[in-house]
Ligand SMILES: C=CC1=C(C)c2cc3[nH]c(cc4nc(cc5[nH]c(cc1n2)c(C)c5CCC(=O)O)C(CCC(=O)O)=C4C)c(C)c3C=C
């Protein structure tokens with residue numbers, strides 16, 4: 001046995017096991033109580049502080065800075081909870097009211113992302129009182145209609161021109177578009193909800209919710225060696241994303257300074273978000289044998305590796321044929337069709353949340369992907385890829401695009417500035 005001091009993580013492992021043991025015992029006690037009392041009684045384990053005074057994880061205490069060259073929530077690692085909300089400006093609200101709203105929203109976001117209440121005015125709901133910032137991010141964007149309502153048509157970027165119609169679209173206009181868009185992400189459901197309510201409250205008389213969607217991802221720390229996240233079809237989803245370490249990452253994802261063809265100067269450091277609510281037809285998908293599911297994507301389900309072999313990060317071998325002379329990665333496989341080399345280099349940063357809204361009117365799960373992708377120009381990201389997928393993606397029979405939005409997300413606010421100030425006051 002070593003006589004070295006026990007490192008910290010051992011201590012927290014011990015307290016974690018102890019706490020889990022306590023919760024287990026309380027749960028068992030609850031079951032016994034229920035059985036002997038003749039009534040159903042559930043004893044919930046109360047919170048018990050760790051004896052060393054340390055939290056079991058750093059999930060709650062992690063804060064993502066609000067200020068920076070880019071808004072948070074674009075390259076931030078996927079959070080466990082997400083809310084996407086679109087607002088329309090209220091009748092009569094114009095540029096002045098919009099500027100005041102963005103100032104209030106930015107201040108609330110700046111405070112909450114640091115783990116503080118949204119305002120100094122008191123009256124906070126207290127929903128997130130016992131939680132830290134939990135990697136909360138609040139990201140703001142402008143829809144095409146915002147510019148007409150605020151008299152700023154001349155400053156509307158060409159990149160906000162409506163997305164083309166796609167043949168497989170089943171879009172609900174009431175859950176699409178919007179003057180303003182807010183993406184909230186956090187690793188704690190209460191922290192995310194608290195931020196959502198604060199943002200809705202701070203909208204005051206200036207704007208009304210047009211639609212709201214709620215999503216989730218795997219919890220951080222749930223596995224010792226986290227793989228890229230899985231979607232509700234069970235696939236590893238996100239492998240082919242551009243990586244911040246790649247030399248062309250910024251060029252693909254963020255609008256450059258200079259006000260050139262890519263976008264107006266007020267969008268420097270910003271990005272365009274395409275949002276699609278994509279329902280998964282899970283009853284049909286789950287009937288498919290695993291091998292057939294893998295052919296739909298072109299990657300293995302277990303580890304995300306290409307069907308041509310290797311590991312998750314091995315390049316797809318699109319030329320390789322099997323003994324039957326057919327391509328191992330089928331011609332209509334989703335990963336083949338969407339690969340940048342098949343689309344003139346078009347690429348986007350996909351940062352989705354899964355959603356589950358119960359059972360739909362048709363009796364099947366209303367579940368799928370809140371697909372959010374980020375790019376410097378939608379015409380060199382989402383549009384060409386979706387055009388191609390629309391023409392013959394093997395995944396198409398198992399999904400349905402039900403809502404859509406395109407938003408200009410300006411660069412991050414500098415200290416003392418609010419998001420969008422360069423547009424609204426420039
Ligand atoms: C127009 C863009 C895309 C839509 C819409 C889309 C929907 C969608 N995708 C999956 C599952 C997977 N997609 C994967 C890869 C992938 N998908 C897109 C684009 C769209 N997907 C791209 C650009 C890529 C990367 C291609 C590459 O670089 O090789 C994969 C494979 C793993 C990965 O790379 O992420 C899966 C799985 C679903 C379920 C879905 C709609 C519900």
Ligand SMILES: [Fe+2]
Pocket residue numbers: 334338
């Ligand atoms: Fe995809």
